[in-house]
Structures are given as C-alpha cells and as structure tokens.
C-alpha cells in the first residue's frame with residue numbers, strides 16, 4: 001500500500017518552495033511534507049491503476065487549495081522551529 005498523497009505533496013512543494021521563504025534543505029523539506037501529510041486525508045493505492053485513479057480526484061481546485069494550505073502551514077511551522085540551527 002502506498003499513500004499517493006506523498007508524491008502529490010512532494011511535487012507541489014517543489015513547485016512552490018521558492019515562494020515560501022523557508023529553509024529548503026532536505027531536513028526542512030521532509031518536515032514540511034510530514035506536516036502537510038498529517039493535515040491531509042491520505043489516499044492509499046496498492047496498484048498503479050489505483051494510484052492513477054486516486055490522482056484523478058486530486059485535480060479539483062478545492063483539492064489544490066487544501067494541499068497548498070497544508071504546505072504553507074507546514075512551512076511556517078518548520079521555519080519557526082527548524083530541527084537545525086538557523087542559517
């Protein structure tokens with residue numbers, strides 16, 4: 001079983017990370033992804049077809065807004081409490 005949200009959030013984060021004003025190191029990136037995934041409903045798929053179908057209903061505008069909101073909140077939280085010394 002695979003949570004297809006992991007790929008979706010990681011892709012979205014790559015698109016917007018330059019605009020977030022947060023640290024973009026691997027550590028912070030993965031912390032933001034974990035935070036966002038905890039806020040979003042997981043979508044599990046155990047086949048390639050299942051994963052493709054799960055992605056279809058991620059094309060709605062509302063879904064995109066929810067993912068971006070979770071990413072922005074995650075970036076803010078991680079910037080305030082990075083797991084490493086501030087650069």
Ligand SMILES: [Zn+2]
Nearest residue numbers: 023024025028
């Ligand atoms: Zn960092």
